[in-house]
Every structure is written in structure tokens, then in C-alpha cells.
Amino acid sequence: MRGEALIRRARLASGLVLMAFVTCHLANLSLGLRSLAEMEAWRMLLTAPWTRGAGLWLLGAAGTIHLSLGLYAVAARRSLALSTTDVMQLALGLAIPPLAIAHVVATATANAVSPGFASNYGQILAVYWSFAPFYAFLQLFVVVFVWMHAAIGLYSWLVLKPVWRRIGGLVIPVLFAVPVLALLGFAQAGQEVLDKLASDPAWKQMILDNVGRIAKVTRELADFQRAAIWTYLAAVAAAFAILGARILRHRRRPLAVAYDGGARAGGRHGLSILEFSRLNDVPHAHVCSGRGRCGTCRVRVESGADRLSAPGDLERDTLARVHAGAGERLACQARVLDEGVAVTRLLPAFADASAARAPQEWPGGQAAAAAESRT
């Protein structure tokens, strides 16, 4: 199970790299609120490092890793019992590549066709605002989608850490401000570019020439884009097909789990206890939605401990962190393999992130801490 933890860490790290890039890019855009020239001046510092050499490699690798690990996570799921946040996160994440590919390809090609053209904010903005507004729409959606996807990911990772108490007040305003300022900068700079187009015929002519040059390769570009999007869609479909096949395969092995208070939940072989709860609307705390990070879903196994999958490293680490007592498992990690499992939920369903940051302050945690101090 060491591999599982490694994969999570790699996805998180690649996501953080991507987020750093997007933050730089958006910060650069937001300078458009001051002026186009300012934007251009800061470009060398904020955006340019990501477009060449090591920066480009890092970015490309992070993008590839994040995308493929995301699809892997979909394929590795056992059910579609997702929280609202997860559904949003997944949908946004899946929508990003097809929307972003036009921008990536166009910027790269433009650089190849007429060096120096694409790396100039004024010219790119002129194309977006005047000659090909369709790409501008795509771009706008990408900005909002990427940022929301990233913000959800960052928040749900950081909020479980004790450090959140100190940095939370700082992170949330930044999460809000960055895209708002970027979009405002985009609008402001766009207006400036439109004015310049109207007042500076030479500049306009120069852009028209460049656009003409790019238009010649549009066809190949479109073909490439289409191929890329189809490949991507095929990958997504494959991931979902694996998930669907797994659901169908285990459909014939229905199992049930008994809870404290007389509740029962039906499900399939191989689902985690938390998935049983979610599929049957049994109240069950889960702050991290089954990523094994928060420990709020932990249960005491009353019977049938041998009919659950063995705990992995991730689960053991988290259980140790929240001072879990003997016989306790993470409901999101313990998968049900056979009939006869009975569990007691240790935390109330409304437990929030503070239960992960400070487990000793919550009822289940207190009991565990007391048990620990006794031994």
C-alpha cells in the first residue's frame, strides 16, 4: 500500500506545481488593471520562466502527472458515492483539458510560426478581444474552472492541518482575490488593446499579418487539437468504463453492514464502509470525503474485523495521528469483503475539519485519548 500513498503525494505535488504556475499567470494578468505596459514588464518574472527550459519541463510533467493520476483516481474508485464538493472537483477537473488545449496549442504554435508574437500580451489580447473572441471565451472558462478546482483541492488539503488555524485567514482571501483581480485585469487590458487597435493602424496591421500567418496553419492545428481532445475523451471514457465494470462485477455480491443504533446499509462486495453509509444515506462523518486524511469517519469494529480489508500505511498513519484506540478503523479505507460486519460510528455526523486538526477535542477522540492514557 506504500504505492497508494506515493500516488496521492505525487498528485498533490503536481497539483501544487500547476497551481503555482496558474497563480503566477493570473497575477500577471491582474496587472492589466494598472496598464498593458506593466503587464508586459512583469511578464519576464511571472510567466516567462514557465514557458522555457526547466520551467516548461516542470510544468509539462506536472500537467501530465496530475491529469493521468486524476484519471487513475477515477478508475480506481469503487462507487459513485461522491460528496457535492467531490462531484464539482471532478467535473471541473475533467472539463479543464479540452478547454485549455486550444490556448496551449495556439500559444506554442504562434511562438513557432512567428517568434516573439505570442509572448507579447498586447498582441495575444488583441487576438482574443478582436479577431477570435471564441478563444477568449474558452480562456475565461479555463481560468474560473482551473481556479475553482485548485482552490477546492488546496482548501480540503490544508484545512485538515493544524497549521490552518494560523494561515486560514490569509489563504482564503488570496483564493478569492487572485481570479477576481485576473479577470478584472483581463477586461481592463482588453479595453486598452481595443482602444490601441482603433488608434494605431500600424500596430493593427502588424497583428493582422501575424494572424494571417497563423491562419495558414490553422488547419493542422485544428486537426492536432481534435486528435488530442479525442484521445483525452477516450482516456476519460476508459477510466469510467473501468469504474463501471468494477461496479457491475460486484453487483452480484450484495452485502450488508450493521451500525450502532440499529441502522443497516446494503452495498456491494469491495466497497468501503463509508461508501456503504453514503449509498444508504446513513449519517456518517467524512470531512475529507474518503481520502483517508481526516480520520473523522473512523469506526470501532464490533464484529467481523477479519472480513474487512487489511489496513494500509495511509490508514495506519492517520489512525495513529488521531490517537485511535484498538479495534478502530477508518471507514473510508476498510473495505467490506463479507457478511457480518458491525461497526460503531465514533464521531457525530456533523464533525468538521477541527476534528481532524484537534482530534482530542471531539468525543471519539476523548475516548481514544483516555484509553491511551490508561494503557
Add this chain to the structure above:
Amino acid sequence: MSDQGMSGWSLELLGAAKQRLEALGLDLARAPEEARRAAEAAHATLMSGAGVRSATYLLLILFIGIAVEWLYWTYAYSPLRAAQSAPALTPLHALRLGLRLLLLRGSGLLLFTAAALGASAAFTWPPHVHPLVVFATLFLLVLRAAWMGVGILIAPGRPHRRLVPVAPRAARWLAAALLAAIFLLACGSFLPAMVESGGVAAHHIASALRLAAYTAAAALLVALSLALFGRPGSRGAAGAARAPLFPRSFPLAMLVVFVYAVWLLSPRAAPVAAILAVVVGLQIGLHDMVYFYWHSEDETAGKPADREALPAIALSLARFVVALAGIGAAALALDTPVSALAESSSPWVGVGLRLLGVAVLALLAHGVWIAVRSVVDQRLSRIAPADPHQPPDASSRLLTLLPLLRVTTAVVLLVLLVLSSLWALGIEITPLLAGAGVVGLALGFGAQALVRDVIAGVFYLAEDAFRVGEYVEGAGNTKGTVERITLRSVALRHHNGPLHFVPYGALGSVRNTSRDWVIDKFNLPLPIEVESEKIRKMIKKIGEQLKEDTALGQHLMEPLKGKLYRVDPGVKVFRCKFRCPPGKQFDLRAAALKRIEAALKEMGLGYAAGVNTVIVKG
């Protein structure tokens, strides 16, 4: 004259309807062409700097709205989970939880809307775009509110959380159909407005869109009411045991058709018709909806909910609130200030307003009546019927007064309602009252006795002179147990059987022998030779034994005592007395006498013989 006015008005209405239908047909015919042109114009606008700017701002306000709501949820998610996961023990508890959910989720929704709309005001939008954005935000608000409301009310998949009586199997269908209908209605009202707010002429498209959306919504609602409320078996749990009183499906479907027809003929009247239909529909279902909350509790307690006071009051209150809300909404929809309405000279408006007033009065009177009646009935059913052998307690006074209060309330309410309805209808009641005054004068002389009886009765009751179950003696040798009390007279059951109906006026001074305590005295004639002190002690001892030994003796309030009272020739008369609650004296006296006789026998004594021995000294 009025006949002609009526027919003329009908003709006018039909003519207007015909024109309206023709216009609709024209709209339908012209819409596609207009739509093509409008789409071209919209595309041209979108694919320009203005379009990009609009999209940027739109995404900005969306992001701001989502961000603000998300921030709210980082605080409110835990309470939401708590409200969602708490088990609903009773329907009333489910209602409380539902209201909490509504508050939590509604706040999020309102924050989103307020943030998005507020942010939208900060931007300089290209022409014609801002109204479009506002409409779109409101559209989103309506859809999300409908999603939330239907989810909380019908709670598909969570039968314990359901707030309306819907069969579990029907819940999903009902929820889905309601959402679809609300979506269509929202489309019908927002999309045309959005289309028309754009710069291009789009009247025909708007009209065609409205027609399509409203027609689909009406069809859906008709199908829904026929399918879900039709079969007796599919009624909610609350109605399962009751006999069907009133068909539901058909009137509901007719209401939908009625609103649709009104809209088709005269769109301006449609909102009022819709409000009317909703009010009528709610009134039809309100009984089940209100009793739903008391039903399952009473199922376990095993008593019928219909006798309870609370649901009856709640039902009447709910009817009242629904009607008032409907009137308020109609006034809002008509967009006519109430003051202007009152000054309107149209006879229809006047009659309508007055009928409205009467309806409000009737509802009020009904509410008060239901409240009084249910409270009285409930108290009465809790008090056991009066036991003549028990001393009357506080409940007997209630037993006396409550039925009287019920009748009096009914009469007073009815009179008030009739008088105020006449007044509300604009009929002068002053001459009526004055006329009644003249007749009343005549009647008054005749009914002097009646008035005297009633007034006297009020004072008797106010002073608590007697209650049902008490033994009273009035003037003129009327005595007996009080059986019934009316406004005018009291019915006394004589201990031999006859029932006296005594008007209060003739009751005179009342001797109530059933209050607090009585003192019973009786004589013991004993032979002259007995030792007085010995007898006194014997009687005292018997008194103590009586108090301690027997169940009857507990009632003694003062113990039995006896002393020499009189000395007659050959006879010593001892007088005994005791104090006890009213009605107990007879049994107690019998018991005492029995014991005294036994004691006398033991002492070798007997009562004084009734023979005077005359000794003649010869």
C-alpha cells in the same frame, strides 16, 4: 338593462380572446424567422469586444457568488450535516428539522444571489446586457429555490423527513414532476423577458416561448394531478383510514386548465387566477397536510386525531393564513395600491372587496369558533361525568360552565358575523337595529320574564351558587340535584324522580346542601336509670372506632359525640352529632346507630321503652 350589459361584456371578452388567440398564432408563425435574425445578431454581438467583456464580467459575478456561498458553507456545513443526519422522530420534529435546513440552505442561496447581483452593479456592462444578467441570476435563484424547497418538502428517498403526506412510491415522481413544472414555468416567465431585454426586436419569439413553456407546464401539471392524486390507494398515510370526502384529482386538473385558459385569453388576469388556483388547491389538501403532523403520534397513543384541539386550531389558522396570503399576493400581482382600490368606482371592484371582507370575517369567526369549541370539548372529555355520590369539586364548575360557554360563543359569534357581514356588504344595519329596537321594545315587555331569568342566571352562575350534580333547594319547594343548566333555567331532579324546570327568575334564594360540610344530629332516648357519663364515653368510643375502623369513617370531619340533652319523665334523651361532607351523613348516621345499638346490648341496656309506667300508690 343589466342583461344587455352582461351580454355586451361577454361579447367584448370573447372578442378580446379571439384577438389574443389570433395574435398568438401570428407570433408562432413569425417566431422562427425572427429567431434566426436574433440569433445572428446575438452571435455578432457575442463575437466582439463587447461579448468578451460581458462574458468576463458574467464569470466574475458567478465566481464571486460561488465564492461567497462557499465561504458561507465552510461555516454552515457542520450545522447542515447535523440537521440532515438527526433522526426525525415525529412529523413535527421533521418539520422543525426541515425549517432548520431551509434556513441554512436558503441563507446560502440568498448570499449567492445577493453577492452576484451586488457585484453585477459594480461593472459597466455593454448596452442591454445588465438586465439579461439580472434576469439570468433570478432565473437561477428560482430554480435553486425550487430544488431546495421540493427537496425539503417531499424529501424523496427519506420518508421520515417528508413534510407533506405523499405515498413513498409517489414521492420521487411528484418531486421530479414538480421540479420540471417549476422549471417550465420559470422558463416561461424569465426566458422571454431575457430575450426581450436584448437589443433586437424579439416580441414574437418571446410570445412563442411563453406559449410553449406554459403549455408544457400546464400539460405536465394536469397529468400530475390526474396521476398522483387520483387513485384512492395512492393517498397519503394520513388519509388512508378516512373515507374519501371529496375528489381531488379532477378539481386540481380543472384548476390548472382554468389558469391556463385565463392566461391564454387574458395574460394580465393570469397571475390572479394562478394565485386563486393555488389557494383553492391548498385549501383542498390542507386538512391532510395539517393532520399529517399529528397523525403518527396519535397512532401510537391510540386516540383519534380528529378530537384533538391543536390540529383543529392549526388547520383553521392555516386556512386563514393561506387565504390571507393569497389575497396579499393577488393585490401585489394586480399591482394596484389598496387605497386606490377602495376609491375605485367600479361596482365589481366594490362587490368583490365587500365579499372579500365577508370572507375574512367568516374565516375569523370560524377560527375563533373552532378554537373555543375544541378547547371546550377537550376539557369536557377530560373531565369525568359528575358523580352524585362524590362531593362536587372544581371540575364540576367547569362541567357547568363549559357547555354554556360553547353555546353562548356560538350565538354571539353568529350574531356578530351576520351583523358585520351585513355592514361589510354595505347594507345599513342602523335602521335594522333601530327597527329591532321598536320591535324589541314590544317584545321586551312580553319577554320581561325571560330577560329577568337570563340576567338572574348570569348572576347565579357568576356567584357559583350551584353546579351540576349539587343538591339544591329553591323557593317554592323546588329541590333536587342540578342536572342541566341553560341560559334561562335550571333542571333539578327531585330525589323521588320528578324533574323541576326552574327559571332563574323564580328560583329565589337557593339553599345548596352540597357545599363543604353538613352537621348531622340525632337523639337517643334511653331509660332513665342509665348513667349519663358512661353513655357519653360509650358514644365517644364508638365515634373513635367508627373513624378508625371503617372506610366510611374517613369522611368524618368532626367525630361523633353525644351528651345528655333532656330528661323527660322516665327517659333520658342523649343528643349525638357529627360533621361530614355533604351526602355522607345518612350512611354515617346509620353506621353509628348500628354500633350504638350493639354497644347498648352489650351493656345490657336497650332504648327507652315507649311505655310510660304509671305507678299508683295505693
